Amino acid sequence: MAEIAAPRGTHDILPAESASWRWLLQAHDRIAESFGYRPIETPIFESTELFARGVGAETDIVEKQMFTFTDRGGRALSLRPESTAGVVRAVLGAHLDQERRPVRVHYRGPMFRAERPQAGRQHQFTQVGVECIGERSPDLDAEVIEIAWRFFDALQLTGVRLQVNTLGDAEDRRRYRDALVAYYSPFRARLCDDCKRRLDINPLRLLDCKKDSDLVAGAPVMWDLLDAGSKAFFNDVLSSLEKAGVPATVNHRIVRGLDYYADTVFEFWHDSLHGAQNSLGGGGRYDGLAELLDLPPAPGTGYALGAERILMVAQRLGIAPGPDPDCDAVVCSVETPQAQVAATFARELRTAGVRVVLDVSERRLDRKLRAADRLGARAAVIVGEEEVRDGTVVVRDLFEHAQQRVGSPELTDAVSRVIRMRA
RNA sequence: GUGGCCAUAGCUCAGCUGGUUAGAGUGCCAGGUUGUGGCCCUGGAGGUCGAGGGUUCGAAUCCCUCUGGCCACCCCA
Known part of the structure; x- marks a missing residue:
């Protein structure tokens, strides 16, 4: 009889690790609440449709990384691969935005993605995050970024690099997609297989390709195609960050893998993690998300960070607390x-x-x-x-x-x- | 999902080109010390060698399949 092990891509948090988990989670609670963010918890599974419409049916996450199942009534459900869609559903569904605007919430909890596991990438992993829903302002983008920054600060996690970009509004993005397709189409024959797919499915992803990097260098730049309003909004985010003392690097190649982002997007990188997984997390503005979900329109912005990855870095820096004594x-x-x-x-x-x-x-x-x-x-x-x-x-x-x-x-x-x- | 490397005691690992009863360190339990811990000495328990199948007189060692981990890709947390 074979021993039953933890399922692939999962891990147990044993008593010896509980001190460092508590350290991380409590620090995030404390910092988020110091900005007036309130805790929220949403189900770890939702209608598959929530993610298909919110995150985007043709994104990698929804296309091939979700754990999807059917309940006894034949409803299609999925373990949440991320939390923003669920939180927006919950907040707007309960009409919290009628009572105060914006609604500021923070959360922590398990997320699920069915990718091939490796260090820093599991089927079940933990995110901490905040969402700020109901108001559109560059200062709120800067605010959520500052929360994450203060959180890293509270942990004394040095070496975090903030990368920010803007995707513009829906009109800007449509224009940019067209420009990319126009630029790449003549080269279709020589593109790598992935890029051929990207050209049809998700042209923004063409910029991520390492094989066709010579083409990337000459590709049209998003910034050049933004209208004046989008540029002004982004510049306001940057100056707000500067006033907050949060150092940001503008990186026009940050695209993010979820469809709901518009305008501001950002990631937090750490070099001590391996190449493809050097991201501790990220976020951005998602003003169109509510409408995709057939909810009353409401702008929003927020971030999510990977707790396991942060702990990995903390371990390497030697700043994670050792185990607590069992008793006094x-x-x-x-x-x-x-x-x-x-x-x-x-x-x-x-x-x-x-x-x-x-x-x-x-x-x-x-x-x-x-x-x-x-x-x-x-x-x-x-x-x-x-x-x-x-x-x-x-x-x-x-x-x-x-x-x-x-x-x-x-x-x-x-x-x-x-x-x-x-x- | 594709490719590569790996899997031996609770933990970290030896085990040469297949050859008797599979080892070390550490941890655990006990004795040395019938009421005083961190050190020391002695002893003990603990392994279906990841699982299943195959080759062979003989497999931890060679081959196949599966499972899991790691790494790269894809992509992201």
Whole structure:
């Protein structure tokens, strides 16, 4: 009988890693909330149609990376490959934008994409992100970018590079697509197979090709075809970022793989990650998304970041916190007859808010203390025959190698004194 | 989805061109120390050699398939 392993492309977050996860997630919550963003949670599966219409039916994500299934009523559902479409559905569906505008929300949670797994790319991965829905302003684009930037800052994650670009409005993009198709069509015969496909399906992606890079160099530049309003909007984003002290590099090759983006788009890169996966995340403005979903029109902007990738970088930089101790104190009896008294002390300490492990083993005292040491406990409470007889207890400081005997009513005070020294 | 590399104890890894009962370090458990931890000494447990099939007198070692990981591509988080 074969052992059942975790499914391909998934991983377990074991207790030893929980400290670094908590560190990352709490930092993101804290920074987002410092900008007035409120938490939102949406289902991890949605109607397949939400993604087909929102993300774009002909994007790679929807075309070949979704986990799709049918429920008993024959409805087509998909595990969410990203979160923006679901959040927009939830916010506008609940008419939150009628009460305040813009609606500022942040989220964290698992996303699913069925790509070939490798380091920094799993079937299930975790994103943290924010969305700002209901108002169109370059200052809000700059605001969400600044949140991400402050988040990296809070983690002390150095070496992040912000790349920004503008895709213009729908009219600009149509014009640009036409220009690209016109430029590339005469070369169709010599294009690589991927590019032939891109030319028909998604011409913007032609710019990503490495094989036909000589053609890319001579291709029309989006910026040249933007109308004055789109350029002004983008320039306002840039100056707003500058005032916020967020260093941005303009990179006209940033395109993003989702159809709903317009105007501002951006990515956060880190060189310590491998080539194709050097992106920690990205985002942009999606003013047309609500309409694609048949919801009342509402502009929006936001980002999503890959938590696993950030943790990978943090590990490499040595800034991720090590595992937390299992507990503050271990209570152990010296011999079996004192076990019940020890259990009572443990409960008493827990009531006072101390994290306590009760050693129920029948090992020798020296082994119990060694075990307490390995749990990372600061204090050990030792209950032996003498203590039970005298109504006392030994409280040992495992860091200072010092101990004292106190009357059992003073147990909580004595333990608190010892563990407070930890901080 | 396409191609390449890899899979031996809980963990990190040895195991030469196929040759008896598969090893080391570390961790775990116990004893040294019948009430005091981080060091030391001694002993023990722990492996269907990723799974299945094949070649062979004989397979961890060679071949095939599958599973999983890593890397590149595609693309993205």
